[in-house]
Amino acid sequence: MPKLQTSHGPSTRFADSGWERVASCPVEDIAQAYLSSTQGDAGIALRCAITDALSDLMEAERRARENSRLISRGFVRSAPADR
DSSP, X not given: OXXXXXXXXXXXXXXXXXXXXXXXXXXXXXXXHHHHHTTTOHHHHHHHHHXXXXXXXXXXXXXXXXXXXXXXXXXXXXXXXXX
């Protein structure tokens, strides 16, 4: 599923609620974007958000392992040859 794009613009009014946000909040923007993409189905929106978060976490961990591996190789290659 493609990641959702959110805006951080001025306050907006939710279509199905009677209140207006005073300040833009990234969490609310993201939640609203997921709800909009799932036609208001909170269960599916939550599952999509969790899936995207786990995907991002796995990618960050993969990059960290790759960086660690590259750093370790750099230290081994720069070790003195006399030992």
